[in-house]
Every structure is written in structure tokens, then in C-alpha cells.
Amino acid sequence: MPTTAKTKTSTRKRKKTPKKLVIVESPAKAKTIEKYLGRTYKVMPSLGHVRDLPKSSMGIDFDHDYDPHYISIRGKGDVIKGLRAEAKKAKAVYLASDPDREGESIAWHLAHILNLDVTDKNRVTFNEITKDAVKEAFKTPRTIDMDLVNAQQARRILDRLVGYSISPLLWKKVKKGLSAGRVQSIALALIIQRENEIKAFNPEEYWTIDGDFKKGRSQFGANFYGLKGKKYALKDSDAVQAILSQLDPSQPFNVTNVVRKERKRSPQPPFTTSSMQQDANRKLNFRTRKTMMAAQQLYEGISLGKEGTQGLITYMRTDSTRISSLAKHEASTFLHEKYGAEYAATKPIKGKLPEGAQDAHEAIRPTSVYRTPASLKDRLNRDQFRLYQLIWKRFVASQMTNAVMDTMAVTIEQNGVTFRSNGSKMKFDGFLKIYKDGKEKDNLLPEIEVGDQMTLAKTDPAQHFTQPPARYSEANLIKALEENGVGRPSTYAPTLDTIQRRYYVKLVGRRFEPTELGEIVDNIIKEYFPDVVNIDFTANLENELDGIEAGRQDWVKVVDDFYKPFSTEVAHAETAIEKIQIRDEPAGFDCDICGAPMVIKMGRYGKFYACSRFPDCRNTKPIVKEIGVTCPVCHKGQVIERKSKKNRIFYGCSRYPYCDFVSWDKPVGRDCPKDGHYLVMKKIRGGSQIVCPNGDYEEAPQK
Numbered sequence: 109m110p111t112t113a114k115t116k117t118s119t120r121k122r123k124k125t126p127k128k129l130v131i132v133e134s135p136a137k138a139k140t141i142e143k144y145l146g147r148t149y150k151v152m153p154s155l156g157h158v159r160d161l162p163k164s165s166m167g168i169d170f171d172h173d174y175d176p177h178y179i180s181i182r183g184k185g186d187v188i189k190g191l192r193a194e195a196k197k198a199k200a201v202y203l204a205s206d207p208d209r210e211g212e213s214i215a216w217h218l219a220h221i222l223n224l225d226v227t228d229k230n231r232v233t234f235n236e237i238t239k240d241a242v243k244e245a246f247k248t249p250r251t252i253d254m255d256l257v258n259a260q261q262a263r264r265i266l267d268r269l270v271g272y273s274i275s276p277l278l279w280k281k282v283k284k285g286l287s288a289g290r291v292q293s294i295a296l297a298l299i300i301q302r303e304n305e306i307k308a309f310n311p312e313e314y315w316t317i318d319g320d321f322k323k324g325r326s327q328f329g330a331n332f333y334g335l336k337g338k339k340y341a342l343k344d345s346d347a348v349q350a351i352l353s354q355l356d357p358s359q360p361f362n363v364t365n366v367v368r369k370e371r372k373r374s375p376q377p378p379f380t381t382s383s384m385q386q387d388a389n390r391k392l393n394f395r396t397r398k399t400m401m402a403a404q405q406l407y408e409g410i411s412l413g414k415e416g417t418q419g420l421i422t423y424m425r426t427d428s429t430r431i432s433s434l435a436k437h438e439a440s441t442f443l444h445e446k447y448g449a450e451y452a453a454t455k456p457i458k459g460k461l462p463e464g465a466q467d468a469h470e471a472i473r474p475t476s477v478y479r480t481p482a483s484l485k486d487r488l489n490r491d492q493f494r495l496y497q498l499i500w501k502r503f504v505a506s507q508m509t510n511a512v513m514d515t516m517a518v519t520i521e522q523n524g525v526t527f528r529s530n531g532s533k534m535k536f537d538g539f540l541k542i543y544k545d546g547k548e549k550d551n552l553l554p555e556i557e558v559g560d561q562m563t564l565a566k567t568d569p570a571q572h573f574t575q576p577p578a579r580y581s582e583a584n585l586i587k588a589l590e591e592n593g594v595g596r597p598s599t600y601a602p603t604l605d606t607i608q609r610r611y612y613v614k615l616v617g618r619r620f621e622p623t624e625l626g627e628i629v630d631n632i633i634k635e636y637f638p639d640v641v642n643i644d645f646t647a648n649l650e651n652e653l654d655g656i657e658a659g660r661q662d663w664v665k666v667v668d669d670f671y672k673p674f675s676t677e678v679a680h681a682e683t684a685i686e687k688i689q690i691r692d693e694p695a696g697f698d699c700d701i702c703g704a705p706m707v708i709k710m711g712r713y714g715k716f717y718a719c720s721r722f723p724d725c726r727n728t729k730p731i732v733k734e735i736g737v738t739c740p741v742c743h744k745g746q747v748i749e750r751k752s753k754k755n756r757i758f759y760g761c762s763r764y765p766y767c768d769f770v771s772w773d774k775p776v777g778r779d780c781p782k783d784g785h786y787l788v789m790k791k792i793r794g795g796s797q798i799v800c801p802n803g804d805y806e807e808a809p810q811k
Contacts (some may be wrong), residue, residue, distance in 0.1 A: 119483050129198035130232070131191060133205050140409030140417045141204065144239045145246070150198070152191060154205070158184050166272050172701065174662045174671070178217065189223055197223045202249060207233035207469060208425055209263070210598060212256035219252060222731035226252050236475045237409050252301060259657035266649070270640060273678045274453045274633065281685045281705050282628060287610060290646055291595045291603045293633050296587055300622045308623065309576035314736055315342035315350065316572065318529050320565040321361065321520065325567060328552035330520055330529035330684040337526060342368055348569045354523045360561035361527070365519035371532070372510040376541040377457055378471035380588045381597035383423070387502070389583035392494050393618070394522025396582050396601045400424065402495045403472070412487055415746070417732055419475055420484070421499055423598045426469040431456070431506075435473060439507040442477045445542060446779065448465045448538055456507045473503040475504065501543050508539035518556050522564075527554060579619035593647030607679040611710075624712060639674065692720065701727045732762065737777040740786035741769040773801070780805045 130137050130151040142151035148663050159501035160176040161167035169175040180188055196199050201224060203215035211233070216367075231252050234245040244648045267289055274288035310594050317332035318514035332351065342348050375431065379387070384403065388394040394402075409417040444450035474496070483499035488496060512535040520527045531553030534540075580588065582604055589595050595603060607613050614627030622630070630641070649670065655661035692707035699706050699719040708731070709718045719728040733749040745763035752758060759774055761767040773788035780787055781802040792809060799806040 126197055126199040128200045128202065130196050130202045130204050133211075133214065134404075134408060136405070136408040137509075140237055141242055145414055150194060150664045151204075153187075154191065154214065154218060155161075155184070155187055157214055158188055158191075158218065158362060161268055165761055166268065168265060168268060174667050176261065176265060176309065180221070180576065191218070192222060192237065200229055202232045204232045204245075205250070207235060207423060208259040208598065209256050212253055213260040213264075216252050216257045217256075226254075230703045235469050236422040238475045239408060241475075248793070253597075255657050257519055257658045258663040259653050262656055262663040262666055263653055266670060268369070268668075269671055269674065273674070274637060274640070274681075275658060276595050277681055277685060278632065279564075280687070281632070282625075282688050285610070286629060287606070288629070288637075288640070289603075290605050290640060290649070291589070291599050293630075293637075293640050294386065294592075294594045295585060295589060295603050295606050295644055296622070296626055296630050298585065299607075299613055299620045300627060302580055303578060303622050305575040305581065311573040312577070313344060313350045314470055315345065315570050316567040316568070316570050316575065317342070317348060320568075321529075321562045321566050323524060323554050323556065323562040328529060328531075330518070330527040333519075333526040333528040336524045346568075350802070351525060352567065352569070354535070354562065356522065357564045359522065361520045361522045361564060363518060363558055363560040363562070364521045365517075366558050367517040369515045370519075370535065371515050373513065373538075373540075374457055375501065375505040375508055378431060378473050378506045379499060380427050380429060380471060381425050382427065382586055382600065384472055384499065385586050385600060386583035387498060388495060389581060389586075391498065394491070394495070396586065396604050398491065399495065400601045402491045405492055406496055407501075410484075410487055410492070412484070416793050419477060419481075420496060422471075422475060423469050424472050426472060427597050428469055429471045430469075431473065432470055435470070435477075438505065439477050440503060443504070443508060449510050450536075451538065451541060453507055453509045458734075471503070471620060472499055474500045476502055487543050499705075505539040505543035508541070508543075509536075511537040511538035511540045512624065516553055516556070518553065519561065523810070549808050556810075567657065579621060581618055581620070583761060592643045593650055594643060596650065623710075632681075632685060632688075636685060637674070637677050639677075692718075699725060700725050701725055735759070735764070735774060737775050739763065739767055740771050740775055740779075744768040745769075748777050771801075 125148070127148055127150040129386045130138075130141060130145065130149055131154055132141060132151060133154055133156055135153045135155075138151040138153045142149060145151065158181060161176055161183050162179050167177045167179075169177065176503075184198060187810045195359075203218050203224075205211035205218075206640050212231075215231055216226065220226075223675050224230060227250045229251055232245050232249050233243045269295075270290050271287060275286060276288035278288060300381050311395060319330050319332070320327055321330055321556070332342070335351075336537070340599050376383075378784060385396050385399050388399040389396065392399075405422065405424070406420045409419045409426050439456075475786070477500070479500075481493065481500050484496065485493055502707045505623050514533045516531045518529045518531070520529070523610045531551050533550050533552060577582075585604065586600050589600065589603075607626070608615065610625075613622050615621075633641050649666075652661055656663045658667060684746055692709055695706035695708050697706055698704065699721070700723060702719060702725045704725065705721055705723045706717050706727075707720045707728070708715050712790040715731055717731060719725040719727040734746045735749060737747040739745040739761040740759060742763060745761040745767055747769075750760050751759055756772075759771045761769040771788060773790050775796055776787050778787050779785065780802070782798065782804040783802055785800050785802050785804075787798050787800055789796050795810050797809045
């Protein structure tokens with residue numbers, strides 16, 4: 109019987125094929141892109157910047173063309189170590205940070221820490237995170253754009269020069285923890301300028317006369333216009349009485365003119381960063397930071413079940429209203445299918461670019477109009493859904509036809525006294541089919557012709573006073589910064605955040621009010637560093653940064669032209685500014701621990717009571733504002749105004765925690781005549797209204 113020799117089967121270990129490494133900023137973005145690119149790619153996040161100027165020193169070499177000394181950011185050691193390890197074994201490395209100056213700068217810093225050749229074609233950019241857009245971008249990688257990098261580097265160095273020169277002065281002369289910056293100083297100056305305008309405002313009296321007229325059974329309103337066809341201002345009650353004395357309600361009024369017109373209303377262009385922040389603030393009550401956070405999530409990708417993770421909007425830092433031809437075509441097809449050809453514009457509206465706009469990216473739009481807000485409602489959280497709906501509607505409306513209104517202007521006269529009435533009726537809704545904003549209500553007038561006669565049912569004279577300009581909301585401040593050419597899309601949110609964190613301003617009723625500290629800082633900067641708060645100077649500096657990005661300007665020269673005169677101002681300020689003592693205001697009562705007088709101090713979050721013997725005695729108390737109403741629950745304590753962690757005002761009992769009464773609405777000290785519940789003052793559009801929280805009772809609104 110033959111013997112069978114045992115044969116050893118050797119199994120060779122297969123060598124793993126090296127993967128291509130792709131580096132992006134965030135884990136969410138990495139997760140989405142890795143799914144699109146497949147197994148041959150590994151996508152890792154850098155978690156934002158990996159290198160920056162040191163915090164402990166200026167970090168700029170003034171003797172060698174302002175050469176910046178970059179160091180690895182503290183806490184990023186493990187991230188850098190992991191990226192280096194993966195880059196060493198990778199087949200290729202691609203840098204896919206965001207498609208803007210800051211993203212280009214991140215890519216350049218990554219190239220340095222990974223020892224990549226900056227002249228290699230390893231930079232990949234895309235304006236939307238969709239499978240097609242990402243795959244297409246990887247077909248045409250490019251080199252790092254050093255003009256973009258230098259523009260960002262110049263901005264960073266200029267901000268460092270201003271911040272690290274003025275901030276130490278403020279620390280020495282005013283108090284620790286203060287800071288100054290180019291854009292934030294302008295924002296603060298605008299808020300204080302508006303506050304000064306409000307303080308200096310002198311209201312002027314004026315009157316109006318509203319009239320109710322009848323033609324047959326129809327009744328409509330008209331407003332006093334003037335005398336003998338010329339506009340006439342009613343400055344006081346005597347002027348009103350003089351007009352009323354000329355009217356004879358028992359006699360007919362004659363229609364002397366009727367003008368019928370067709371008025372077109374055009375949609376607005378798609379969102380830029382600034383217009384999105386403004387609309388989200390006005391319509392959704394979103395703070396700027398909240399808007400950008402939700403937009404970032406929509407851009408980076410949301411899981412859509414079977415569809416996988418998809419980026420739902422294009423890049424959200426842009427000052428352009430430009431739209432790609434593919435997006436226009438898709439929107440047109442959608443509108444033809446959904447609403448009909450009459451709603452799809454053949455020449456959609458084009459927004460006008462603000463002066464100095466970079467126009468580097470498209471406007472903010474949905475990556476596909478077929479992903480309607482309704483179809484995504486179950487996949488998005490509340491904030492994401494509301495912002496996506498705002499973006500989707502604005503974009504789709506921009507591709508639609510004009511709304512058309514039939515208007516009628518009627519002039520009515522008696523004894524030379526002229527009244528006018530304006531009516532309107534929707535003829536074709538156009539873009540308002542999906543983008544209603546409350547301005548499209550019909551104001552119907554009866555059929556009226558020249559020569560018709562009508563009777564005066566009643567007149568309603570009303571006294572008014574001119575109002576001061578309103579304080580800035582977040583939306584209005586962003587608009588003002590943009591109109592003045594100060595800052596760029598990526599700077600608005602951090603600027604508004606900084607001036608609040610430093611307690612230079614506070615939000616009261618969604619409007620900015622400057623604090624005493626803010627006014628002190630603003631006065632110092634205006635007196636000793638006038639260029640920093642000069643809007644034209646700062647706007648011109650922004651244009652020079654744009655020139656660096658376009659390759660027209662040398663970044664070292666731009667920095668040098670700014671710093672030489674600025675350094676002279678710093679040297680002068682060092683000796684000229686006297687130490688400002690923010691005096692502690694007496695609180696009017698003694699410390700309940702040591703008996704020393706209590707004083708009012710200013711802290712990071714506002715004023716508070718503290719013992720005058722600090723630091724020997726550290727007793728502090730919050731400053732509470734009584735509203736003059738006894739607690740409606742315990743009937744012992746006083747209702748006081750409090751603030752939540754998010755700085756929102758609410759009302760509670762002074763005896764807390766013994767009494768747990770709280771209310772977002774202000775109690776008024778009266779009970780509901782129907783069910784005995786306490787009444788509250790509720791804020792409504794244009795004023796306030798006293799209501800019962802149970803919904804059983806409400807009084808007339810107050811303006």
C-alpha cells in the first residue's frame with residue numbers, strides 16, 4: 109500500500125493595498141465622504157486648525173517681513189500623531205478642507221505638519237457634499253492656492269497685531285479680560301453710535317386723520333392727504349380741527365381721480381451667508397451662532413435612510429448669489445412638474461453682488477430641490493428643518509415668476525380737502541405660491557369711477573410722535589457691517605459672539621444695548637486708535653485682503669502699511685492713557701457676613717453685589733429687580749426679574765426655593781375675572797397684551 113506524504117500548504121499573507129488618505133475638518137463630514145468614496149479611501153478629520161500663532165506671545169517676527177511663528181495647537185497632539193501615521197502608509201494624501209480662505213489655510217498647515225509638497229496636486233474642493241460633486245472633485249485635484257493662504261494669513265496677522273497690542277493696554281488701564289479687534293471694534297462703535305442717536309433724539313408731534321367712506325352698501329377707509337391736491341402736514345391738534353371744520357359730513361364727497369395699475373413684485377435672490385443669518389434671526393428668532401451651527405450640519409450631511417447620508421445644502425459661507433446651470437435646470441424642471449410652466453421663470457432674478465464680494469462659491473441652496481422640506485421633516489431636528497425650509501423656499505422662489513397685483517388709487521375731495529385710498533388685488537401669485545410673508549393680503553375697494561359720490565361715515569384723528577431709530581438686532585447689525593464692507597461671511601458670527609462675551613454689549617429684547625464697560629473701551633479706541641474704528645479704513649483693508657486673494661497685492665506690504673502707523677499709535681497710547689478706575693457704586697446695605705458695606709461691581713455677565721472687603725470677604729449676591737407685584741402663589745414674596753442660562757428674562761418669587769413660582773410672562777398683579785388665575789403681560793407683534801394663561805380672558809393689545 110503506497111504511503112501518502114503529507115504536503116504542507118503554505119498560505120501567503122496578502123499584503124494590504126495602501127489606501128488613499130483624505131483629510132477634512134469634521135468627523136461628520138469625514139463619515140459622509142468616506143461612504144461616497146468607497147473602500148480604497150480612508151477619510152480622517154483634523155478637527156479644524158492644527159497650527160496657529162502661540163497664545164503666550166505675539167508670534168510674529170517683525171525683523172523678517174512679519175514672518176509668523178506657527179506652533180501645533182495645544183490638545184491636537186493625538187490628532188496630528190494619528191494623521192502622520194496614516195499619511196506615512198497612505199498611497200496618496202488629499203486635503204479636502206472647506207472651499208474658502210480658512211479651508212485653504214487649514215490645508216496648507218496640514219501639508220506642513222505631514223511634510224507634503226505644497227506644489228503637488230493634493231487639494232480637493234467641492235461646494236456641496238453629494239456623491240456626484242465629491243467624486244467629480246477628486247477627478248481634478250489642484251495645488252494649494254497660496255494667494256488664498258496669504259489672504260487668510262494676512263487677516264490672522266492683522267488681527268493678532270491689533271488684539272495683542274490693544275488688549276494688554278486695556279488690561280492695564282481698565283480691567284483684566286478685555287480685548288479689542290478690528291471687526292469687533294467697528295460692531296461695538298456702530299451699537300454705541302446708535303445708542304447716542306437714541307439719547308439725542310427729540311420726538312416731534314404729528315397727526316393723521318383716517319376716514320370711513322360709504323358707497324352704497326360698501327364701506328372702505330381713506331387717509332387725509334392734503335389741501336387742494338397738495339400734501340399738507342398736520343403738526344398739531346389745531347391743524348386737525350381746522351381741517352375737520354372744512355368738512356360737511358351731510359354733503360357728498362366727489363371722486364376726482366382713479367388710477368388703475370398693474371404692479372409686479374419680484375422674488376429675492378437666493379441666500380448669501382449674511383442674508384441667511386438676517387432672515388433666520390427675523391423669521392425663526394435664531395441667534396447667528398445657532399444659524400451657522402444648523403447650516404453646518406445640513407451642509408456636512410444628514411442620514412436619509414436608504415439614500416444614505418447626504419449633504420442637503422451647498423457651502424454656507426458665501427457672499428455670492430450665483431447659481432450653477434445644473435441647479436437652475438433642476439429647479440425649472442421641478443417647477444414645470446409641480447406648478448406648471450407659468451410659474452417657472454425663463455430669466456430668474458440675479459442678485460447684485462456687494463462691493464468687494466469674493467463670488468467664490470454659489471449662493472446657499474438645496475443640493476436637490478426634489479428633497480422638499482416636507483419629505484425630510486422626519487429626518488431633521490426642529491432647528492435643521494426650519495432652516496432648511498427657509499433655504500429651500502428662498503431658492504425655489506428665486507427661480508419663479510413675478511407676482512402680479514392689480515392696484516387702484518382713489519382720490520376723494522370735498523371743499524378742497526383731499527383724502528386718498530389705495531386698494532390691491534392679487535392677479536397672479538407667481539413666487540408667492542410658496543413664499544408667502546404676510547405682505548400679500550388683498551385690500552379690496554368697491555368699484556369706483558371718477559365722478560362717483562360717496563358719504564363720510566366717520567373720521568378718526570390720531571396723535572403720533574416720531575420715534576427714535578431702533579437699536580440694532582443681530583440681523584440689522586450684520587446688515588450694517590455688510591453694507592459698510594466690514595468683515596466677511598465667516599466673521600459675523602464670531603464677532604457678535606465676542607462683543608457679548610466681553611460684556612461690551614447685552615441683548616435686551618433681542619436688541620443690542622452697550623454696557624458701561626463697552627462705552628469705556630470704545631472711547632479709548634476712538635481716541636487713541638482712530639483707524640481701528642474708522643469704517644472706511646477697515647472696509648479698504650478688507651478690499652486689500654481680497655486683492656491678496658486675487659493675486660493683485662503682496663500680503664507683507666498690506667501688513668506693513670497698516671502696522672507702521674499703528675505701532676506709533678500704540679507707543680503713544682502706552683504713556684498717554686491714564687488708568688481708568690471703574691468705581692464701585694454703594695449698594696445701600698451691609699454685608700450679612702462681615703457687616704462691611706456692600707458695593708455694586710461689574711463682572712463678565714453684568715453687575716452684581718459684592719462685599720467691599722473683597723478678597724477678605726467673598727460674599728456676593730445677584731442684583732434682582734422687583735416688578736412691584738406680590739407673588740401670586742405664596743402671596744408673601746415679591747415677583748422678581750431673573751435671567752436664564754441663555755440670558756432670557758423670566759419671573760420668579762423672591763422666596764425661592766421655599767416658593768417655586770416661575771413664569772416667562774410678566775405677572776401684572778391682577779386676577780382673571782373669569783377663573784381667578786393671575787393675569788400676565790404677554791409680548792405680541794407690535795406691543796403687548798394682558799391675558800389669562802388659561803386662555804379664558806384677554807384685554808385689548810397695547811402698543
